[in-house]
Amino acid sequence: DTGVSQDPRHKITKRGQNVTFRCDPISEHNRLYWYRQTLGQGPEFLTYFQNEAQLEKSRLLSDRFSAERPKGSFSTLEIQRTEQGDSAMYLCASSLDGAFNQPQHFGDGTRLSIL
Amino acid sequence: AQSVTQLGSHVSVSEGALVLLRCNYSSSVPPYLFWYVQYPNQGLQLLLKYTTGATLVKGINGFEAEFKKSETSFHLTKPSAHMSDAAEYFCAVNFGGTSYGKLTFGQGTILTVHP
Numbered sequence: 001d002t003g004v005s006q007d008p009r010h011k012i013t014k015r016g017q018n019v020t021f022r023c024d025p026i027s028e029h030n031r032l033y034w035y036r037q038t039l040g041q042g043p044e045f046l047t048y049f050q051n052e053a054q055l056e057k058s059r060l061l062s063d064r065f066s067a068e069r070p071k072g073s074f075s076t077l078e079i080q081r082t083e084q085g086d087s088a089m090y091l092c093a094s095s096l097d098g099a100f101n102q103p104q105h106f107g108d109g110t111r112l113s114i115l
Numbered sequence: 116a117q118s119v120t121q122l123g124s125h126v127s128v129s130e131g132a133l134v135l136l137r138c139n140y141s142s143s144v145p146p147y148l149f150w151y152v153q154y155p156n157q158g159l160q161l162l163l164k165y166t167t168g169a170t171l172v173k174g175i176n177g178f179e180a181e182f183k184k185s186e187t188s189f190h191l192t193k194p195s196a197h198m199s200d201a202a203e204y205f206c207a208v209n210f211g212g213t214s215y216g217k218l219t220f221g222q223g224t225i226l227t228v229h230p
Contacts, residue, residue: 004158033217042119042205042220043159056217091158095216101147101166101209104218106158 002026004107006092012113013082020078021110025094032075033104034067036060037089046090049075050097079112087114117142117210121221129229134178134193136224138206141187147209148189149218150180152202159205165189176200201228 005024013019025032030051035043046065048056051072061067064083069075079086089111093104122137140146147166151159163174170182180191189206203225207218 006158031216035218040124040222042207042223043218045217045219048217093159101164102216103149103161103164104216105161106151108156108158111156 004092004094004105006090006107006110008110009108010111010113012115014115015082015084017082018078018080019082019112020076021090021092021112023075023077023092023094023107025074025092026105027073028096029094029105030072030097031095031102031104032069033093033095034075034077035091035093037091037109038087043091046077082112082114084114087112117146117208117219119206119208119219119221121204121206121224123224124222125225125227127227127229128196130198131195134191134196134200134226136191136204136206136226138189138191138221139187140189140206140208142208142210144211145182145184146211148180148182149207149209150174150178150189150191151205151207153205153223154202162191162204196226196228198228198230201226 007022032049034046037043049069064080089109091109093106095102095104118141149164150162165182173179206221
């Protein structure tokens with residue numbers, strides 16, 4: 001169990017640029033989640049994948065955000081035309097299939113700073 | 116609406132003192148409950164979970180939590196605080212149903228431990 005891996009750990013970019021983050025879940029985990037955490041707040045759900053299928057998206061996920069999990073393994077989260085309000089920690093989590101009481105295992109996150 | 120509330124954004128204790136971090140949720144059915152800890156610039160680490168069965172749950176690092184359905188609470192305790200317990204703690208809830216296992220987090224409680 002190598003844990004959930006996220007890349008990059010930090011991303012600094014200018015407003016209006018596009019950014020892409022990658023998440024590698026624990027290998028046997030079919031479920032993958034993205035959350036966003038702003039300073040002083042708890043994580044907020046963005047989207048969920050069961051294998052390669054994106055099954056739920058939060059209304060927080062505007063049309064500038066897109067997430068993929070093409071082969072049911074790693075996932076990418078892209079933000080187009082970044083805005084100041086996108087500055088946050090983006091967390092990825094994965095869990096085993098089965099009942100939804102399976103705990104989610106989190107990566108260390110990607111911290112995005114918009115200049 | 117389903118929600119999670121952590122009472123007290125900051126808790127300060129002396130080393131060796133009791134730690135009590137409060138979490139209440141709002142739901143008409145018993146949910147799945149989790150506590151996570153977050154150290155600076157890191158992701159979330161699972162401390163413990165309640166799904167079914169015994170209402171007193173033991174976790175890592177000497178923490179435990181008790182699910183009280185009548186009070187819709189899941190408070191986290193540790194008999195004797197250690198300096199290494201200083202971190203931010205999040206209560207998280209999976210409300211089940213069509214939530215696909217997504218977690219709803221409280222706003223977090225920062226625990227400070229004084230020597």
